[in-house]
Amino acid sequence: MRLRRTGLPQVLSLLLSLLALVVAGAAAPAAAQPEAQDQAAAGSGPYRNTRGIPSLKEIYADKFLIGFATGLYYSEVEDLMAHLYNALTPENEMKWQSVQPAPGRFNFNAADQLARFAEQNGMKLIGHTLVWHSQTPLWVWQRPDGTRRTREELLQIMEEHIRSVAGRYAGRIYQWDVVNEAVEQYGGVWQLRRSPWLEIIGEDYIEHAFRIAHEVDPRAMLLYNDYSSTDPGKRDRIYQLLKDLLDKGVPVHGVGMQGHWNLYYPSAEQIRQAIEKYASLGLRVNITELDISVYEWSDRSNRYPTGLPESMLERQAERYAEIFRVFLEYHHVIDRVSFWGTTDRRSWLNNYPQPNRPDHPLLIDRYGQLKPAFWAIVDPYRPWYVNKAEYLGAAVFETADGTEVGTLIPGRYQLEELAAKGFDLARVERLAIERGHMVTFYETADFDGESWAYTGTTAIDGAGLAQKVRSMVIEYTGAANVAAQRPVTASADEARAVRAVDGDPNTSWSSNRGAPYWLAVDLGDEYTLTGWAVRLAGSSSLLGGPSEGPLNAADFELQVSRDGVNWTTVDRVEGNTQSIVEREIQPATGRHVRLYVSKPTSLEFNKNLVVYEFEVYGFTR
Template structure:
């Protein structure tokens, strides 16, 4: 262990001016940030159902917000025109109530995980604009109506921009232009006027994309539609983006009058093929062992860098706690992370704060605690 990091960890052991739980010297995420913002995590099917029994104690201990990772996306919950599958989503909402958590529905409209039938008529031809907007409103009406008063916030529209700030040429956009976005927010608010509504996207640390998201949110408000905040997906890497660029986007979104949510936080420790920034699921590669170097665990120097990276990022979040409503980790533990399969399938990744054995990475917890409360 490097000398500087030893000093870093030793300090954490004696640091006493942070909030603590009932057990002396125990670090609990939601207690560490209880006066700052919600700490959330994405919930899988097995965790929502209770099948993954090791998950519940950790959810109760560390988190006061939960997000449905996949259960409320169009494909899983509405796989066929006349069939909905609410079982897993119902379990998710019941879990949130049990945890007394701030519950986030994710996501009502997205270009991924949306069945092809959504855009087509019975002959397999592309729907008209009016037909697709009607289908969209029926879907949102059913979901938001079912969970009215139970889901506290919705990621209404997800990832409509390319990294340069231009609109993504999805089927939604090809058929309706921007109108699907306006209709989605309008219908969600009509079905549950008390729920918070968000726009959500990755790589919003990039100025062009950030400014496009802000402009869209402003346009929604100008049309009299409710939009409470902008979700900055926190899919970061060990070396990028610079924390200064993350901070600049937090400030810009807040200055524009919107709440900031860090919606999908993780830190990828593995090398990637070129052009694999962010979270574009279309960029996926076959397994190549050169992109899977740590099958038996992280080397000490990489683990130290990982801890430092999380600490630096959370230091920025805490500095701007007056602007940030929620920080949500994208998965409970390393074994449940989507980054084991993206952008290269079948890898062993270590991007979260709990390991595959459901143990807290205490060196990372301590590093965060020092950065935040020192």
């Protein structure tokens, strides 16, 4: 299944024009420069520049709506939100406490403002929520003298509220979350929540709410919305609730799976099973409040007060991609996917379940940068950095002082044509290449003959190359972990060494025999090698997240050999404390690779080495 591509520039026409802007004398606009563009489009300030940023609503146009929740703070990012999304949910502004804090005293100012913004930008307006146990003022259930209202009183209050609120936006609301979070667990059993709605009116309060909402706005899609809707026990209770309502002819049109998930739970299979179960009732499925916390529910630590390390950004990107692959699998029954917030800075998870603890659950970080998670869902079937490179460039050419000569996306280029647009290879002294990509210069115009290949960030002799090359290819190598499941030998504890290449992040090769340690892998064939990674003592997911510190291997190197006897060091790491180390190297050829560790920890008295995974990335032509 392929997604609709939007904003993807033609390899030559647009990028050559961008190059012309760079070399024309004046500084290029931010849109021509990946780093500047990323910052301008989703960084500080009013977020006015969205040029080159892929539009999620267009990418998923023939699959499902893509939306977001916001308060009046949307103005911080309004252009970016309008560019990315086609559905808007007021986060709190349509809840009972906000619109009717006192009997008959309505305040629609904030809700109206959000409705106007949605309509002005062609967004579907989502109503949230009409009947809920929370953020509902006490007067709804209690008389001024403190006594509890009767069933008839509360039914009348509920009806008047729904008629007033849903009636005000009738014909403008695409969906209403009519009843929110009516199922809860008591003594290990999932039941209807013992809220005043249930205790005063009885179980049929849900039926009444849906019937009234449908009468007031018959065009609106009406949803039942709840959290933990993938938990098997709660899923089955929600299913039964919805089935009972449908059997009575109650106008329920869809289910809202809130999607307040984390890196660890629920599994993709649990999400899949929940979607299938709800859809079997003929209901439209909506993911209404999606965010991916970096903390497990029971974790109250504050490990990431200012931002996420690269390893966690990567993990979150993989998680978002995994989840969106499930959504795409079921796009025929999914109507909408909405994120709960605009940026990490505005996420409700910064205060829940742990007060004043920054979380980082959304696509845009607290400093306004598009995260790997954003790029991951641009096409969840490909690595996030491949998606980013196609839109913002895979290679940046610079002078020694950092002046940009040009930025190019993957493609095949004739240097003569580039030169005609003002691109001067002779000025280039530094090349910054996006992860997973390679730039190869060829001596002939037909991409043949002697070649010079580069990866990562490296110094190059542009003046020298300009004298001998005529074409260039920028490509994603598709490099895979060629060390996986291959034969292994080791300096010690060899029987366990296979665990370092088994693909399981929770099994390890460990030894305390004393440095130097080495682990060698026979790849079975010669490969062009472009990168490597080691997952060390603190990387196990059983620890609940990366643990950085002195117990991770400190000094180690990657060695390559054609024959398994004569070794060449191609990369070296010193003074490391990170649990996951990922490195790119200049292309090297070999059949054998070796991890050589000279200092297993940063502690002089500790000689124990732990390696969970040793990965080497390469490809063959």
